[in-house]
Amino acid sequence: MRKEIEIVIENTNQKAIVTPGLSLKEIAHIFNIKLKYCVLGAMVNNQLKELDYEVFSPKTIRYIDITHPAGTRMYHRSLFFLLQKAVRDILPTSKVRIEHSVSKGYYCEIDGYNLPIELPLVFSIVDKMREIVAADLSFRRDKMLTADAIKLFEKAGYTDKAKLFITRPQLYTSVYHLGDMSDYFFGSLVPSTGYLKVFDLVKYYNGMLLRVPKRFDPEELEDVVIQNKMFEIFQEFKDWGDILGVGNVAAVNEEIKNGRASELIKVSEALQEKKVANIADQINTRSKQVKLVLISGPSSSGKTTFAKRLSIQLKVNGLNPHTISLDNYFVERDKTPHDENGHLDFEALNALDIEYFNNDLIKLLNGEEVELPKFSFEKGCRYFDNTKMKIDENGIIVIEGIHALNPKLTPLIPDEKKFKVYVSALTSLSFDGINRIPTTDNRLVRRIIRDFRYRGYNAKDTIARWESVRKGEERNIFPFQEEADVMFNSALIFEISVLKRFAEPILQEVPPNTSEYNEAKRLLKFLGYFCSVPEMELPPTSILREFLGGSTFSYK
Numbered sequence: 001m002r003k004e005i006e007i008v009i010e011n012t013n014q015k016a017i018v019t020p021g022l023s024l025k026e027i028a029h030i031f032n033i034k035l036k037y038c039v040l041g042a043m044v045n046n047q048l049k050e051l052d053y054e055v056f057s058p059k060t061i062r063y064i065d066i067t068h069p070a071g072t073r074m075y076h077r078s079l080f081f082l083l084q085k086a087v088r089d090i091l092p093t094s095k096v097r098i099e100h101s102v103s104k105g106y107y108c109e110i111d112g113y114n115l116p117i118e119l120p121l122v123f124s125i126v127d128k129m130r131e132i133v134a135a136d137l138s139f140r141r142d143k144m145l146t147a148d149a150i151k152l153f154e155k156a157g158y159t160d161k162a163k164l165f166i167t168r169p170q171l172y173t174s175v176y177h178l179g180d181m182s183d184y185f186f187g188s189l190v191p192s193t194g195y196l197k198v199f200d201l202v203k204y205y206n207g208m209l210l211r212v213p214k215r216f217d218p219e220e221l222e223d224v225v226i227q228n229k230m231f232e233i234f235q236e237f238k239d240w241g242d243i244l245g246v247g248n249v250a251a252v253n254e255e256i257k258n259g260r261a262s263e264l265i266k267v268s269e270a271l272q273e274k275k276v277a278n279i280a281d282q283i284n285t286r287s288k289q290v291k292l293v294l295i296s297g298p299s300s301s302g303k304t305t306f307a308k309r310l311s312i313q314l315k316v317n318g319l320n321p322h323t324i325s326l327d328n329y330f331v332e333r334d335k336t337p338h339d340e341n342g343h344l345d346f347e348a349l350n351a352l353d354i355e356y357f358n359n360d361l362i363k364l365l366n367g368e369e370v371e372l373p374k375f376s377f378e379k380g381c382r383y384f385d386n387t388k389m390k391i392d393e394n395g396i397i398v399i400e401g402i403h404a405l406n407p408k409l410t411p412l413i414p415d416e417k418k419f420k421v422y423v424s425a426l427t428s429l430s431f432d433g434i435n436r437i438p439t440t441d442n443r444l445v446r447r448i449i450r451d452f453r454y455r456g457y458n459a460k461d462t463i464a465r466w467e468s469v470r471k472g473e474e475r476n477i478f479p480f481q482e483e484a485d486v487m488f489n490s491a492l493i494f495e496i497s498v499l500k501r502f503a504e505p506i507l508q509e510v511p512p513n514t515s516e517y518n519e520a521k522r523l524l525k526f527l528g529y530f531c532s533v534p535e536m537e538l539p540p541t542s543i544l545r546e547f548l549g550g551s552t553f554s555y556k
Contacts, residue, residue, distance in 0.1 A: 007055060009033065010062040018055070025051040025191070028063060037065040037218055040074050040190050046517040048074075050141070050188045066218045069467070070188075070518065076106070076212055078139060078189045079199055080434055083108065083210060085178050086128035090121075095157070098436050099207070100234045100428040104222035107231070109207040111433070119203055126201045132179075136194030140177040149173040152182060161432040163250035167257070168529055186435040187522065205231065226482070233487040234428045240271050241429065246493055249431045249529055256497060256531040265537045268492050272543070276306070279486055280313030283396070283419050287319060290419045291365055292397050296404035296480065297423035298473045300446040302490035302543035306423050307400040308553045309541060320394045326401035328373050329357040333380025347472040349403050353382075358412040364391050365417065402472075405480035422484035427491040431529060440470070441526060442491055448523075449502045450547040459506045463516040490543045497533040498544060 004017045011033055018027060024042045028051070033039060041050055043062040048070045055061075064071045084096045087110060094112035101107075110117060144152075146165050152175065153162040161184055165173060175182055176189060190196065198213040200221055211221050238247075244267055246252045255264050283290055293310070297303045311321040330336070330346070331353045339345040360370050369390040373382045391397065403409045405420050425442045444466055451457035457465075481487070504527055510520035538544055545551035 005055070006058050008060045010060060011035070020056045021054050023051065024049060024053050024055070024061065024063075027055065027061070033063050035063060035065045037067065038195060039063045040065055040071045040195065041188055043070070043515075043518060046512060046515055047521060048188055048518050051191050052141075066213065067216055070522075072215050074188050074190050075196070075218075077185045077187055078193075078196055079210060079212065080106075081139065081176065081178055081183055081185065081189065082129050082132060082193055082196055082199075083125070083201070084183060084434060085132060085181050086125050088181055089128055090124055095433070097433045098210075098430065099238070100426075100436060101438065102231050102234060103204070103209060103227050104225050105212055106210040106436075107204060107207055107234075108210055117203065117207055122201055122203050122208055125208075129199070129201065133193045133196050136192050137179055138192045139189040141189075142175050142177065143172050144175055146170050146173045149175055149184070153184070156182065158183075158432065160248050160250055161434075163254070164248070164432050164529065167250055167253035167531060170528075183434065184432070186431060186526070229422075229482055229484060229487050230426070233426055233489050237426060237428045237489050237491065240268070241493060243271070244268065244493060247430070248433065249429060249437075252429070252494060252497060253529075253531045256494075256533055261494065261497070261533045262537050264494050265492075265533070268494055269539055269542060272490075272492065273309070275488060276309045277313045277316075279421065279488060280310055280317055282486060283314065284317040284319065286419065287317075287394075287396070289416045290396065291391070292361070292399065292410065292413060292418045293321075293421065294404040294410070294418055295398065295400040295421045295423060296402060296406075296477060296484075297490075298402075298443065298477050299469050300443040300450065300547070301424040302446075302546055303400050303423045304555060305541070305543050305546040305551070305553060306421075306488055306490060307398055310421075311398055314396060314398075318394060319396050320392060321396050321398045322389055322391060323398045323400075324360075324372065324389075326352060326357070326399060326403065328375045328382075329353050330375045330382075332382065336380075347402060347476055349406060349408060349476065352403065352409070354409065354411075358410060361397070361410065361413055364389060364397060365413070367391065402476050405483045406476070407480075407483070420484045420486075422481045422487045423490055424481075424487075425491040426487075426489045427493075429491075429493060437496075437526075439491070441523065442496070445496065445499050445503050445523065445527070446544075446547045448506055449499060452506045453502075453547075453549060458509060459520055460510045460514055460516045463510070463519045466519075492542075492544065494533060495544055496527065497530045498535050498538065499547070500527045500530050500532050501534075502548060503527060 005020050006017055008015050028039055041048055041064055044059050066072055066075050080098055087094055087096050091113055094110050097109050097111050099107045150162045150165050176185055200211040202209050214220050214222050241247045295303055295307050314321045329352050336344045337348045337350045363370050369388055371384055372387045372389055374385055375382055426439050427437050427442050430436050448459050448462045451462045507520045507524050510517050535548055540552040
């Protein structure tokens with residue numbers, strides 16, 4: 001007779017004695033675990049596990065639903081497999097390619113289908129997906145030798161996936177099965193197709209948009225937000241990948257292993273600098289009108305370095321850029337707004353003295369000299385140190401900050417005097433066509449490194465803050481991104497290969513007994529797919545120098 005074990009169920013704050021070998025699903029049934037929405041998986045000792053995971057030793061268990069970030073990812077990955085299965089059933093020689101996240105969903109194309117994607121085909125795929133959901137087919141996971149997985153995917157025509165495993169030094173690989181179809185996914189799936197009741201598929205540009213449920217209201221679909229400029233910038237990144245001959249991670253790894261990393265870095269950086277110069281040229285053609293360049297973007301997008309590089313290119317065009325920091329226009333501490341939890345909300349628009357800021361801008365645009373304020377974060381008050389600014393005929397003001405594209409920031413300045421730029425790291429690089437690299441992961445890795453090197457935060461601290469940062473972005477930045485005159489993609493095709501060496505030791509220090517441990521392990525797994533590249537090839541003006549150091553720009 002097997003000895004019983006103790007488990008801790010964090011959702012109900014209870015300790016329980018159970019028989020070894022019970023699955024998480026069975027334990028949830030025995031103890032009547034009810035969440036607001038359907039249970040999708042559980043954190044076991046702070047690591048994500050699927051519901052068929054069997055418990056044989058004492059464990060701490062926290063069940064999760066779709067509102068948890070890991071639950072959201074489980075649901076979306078499972079939808080990708082569902083879509084792949086439906087397309088393969090209808091078009092046996094074709095396969096889905098998940099390109100990127102846009103318009104609150106995922107843009108997809110179909111490889112091996114040489115006709116335009118029209119509505120009848122989209123309707124057929126949706127019907128097939130709903131048929132598979134109604135059948136409630138299980139997502140089955142097998143662990144097999146990586147060598148066998150490579151043979152399996154080569155036989156199925158998944159050459160990109162096979163190449164990825166060849167460059168990944170792992171002995172075993174988890175392979176998922178859905179009916180007669182097998183695939184690999186970067187992370188866990190829900191138990192069966194019956195869990196995937198909320199989704200839709202619509203025609204979008206030359207492909208399709210996979211619509212997903214709202215995270216905190218998962219019985220409703222996310223609204224389709226028109227993001228034409230965002231879509232174009234993703235397509236531009238894809239075109240750059242075609243120029244470089246690297247459409248996925250396996251291709252990047254092959255370039256590195258074949259000794260071509262140096263050329264990959266040089267061409268990537270040159271393409272990005274050409275884009276900066278092109279933006280400066282656009283501003284210059286409107287220089288008789290434009291006097292204000294407004295730069296916004298989410299955390300760790302490289303806004304500061306972009307602003308400095310843009311200023312150089314503006315000077316090349318004969319303009320005289322002057323930089324103003326929004327940080328110096330905060331209201332006095334006792335006037336700072338509070339968030340829903342009662343904490344000071346420094347990311348709210350009202351945390352800035354909008355009236356004072358606009359009055360200074362108007363004076364500058366009228367040719368007057370202005371004494372610029374400074375703000376002491378320690379004392380929470382404004383002060384002056386005799387820093388003055390005056391704009392000449394060729395002068396142009398460059399302002400970078402999270403609220404820069406919000407029309408309420410500069411309501412007194414006519415639109416024709418503004419040129420607005422949105423900056424973000426919008427990678428559309430894929431692992432294998434179905435497992436995409438989220439742009440948020442790209443930025444999070446950047447931030448983890450910068451916080452550790454320059455702000456005194458460890459990876460646990462940064463991961464703990466990330467959810468709040470993302471909420472602030474959703475509220476203050478993303479709603480205005482399509483207001484931009486132009487978008488700049490700060491992602492570099494090779495960058496994860498460079499960041500890997502810096503990020504891994506920082507992430508490995510996250511303690512297993514913390515809730516951030518699962519995210520650290522996920523990011524370490526993510527980084528493990530990339531071959532490493534030394535940073536010595538990076539130019540001193542590279543966006544990545546903002547996070548790694550060695551830049552010739554000053555960030556004080």
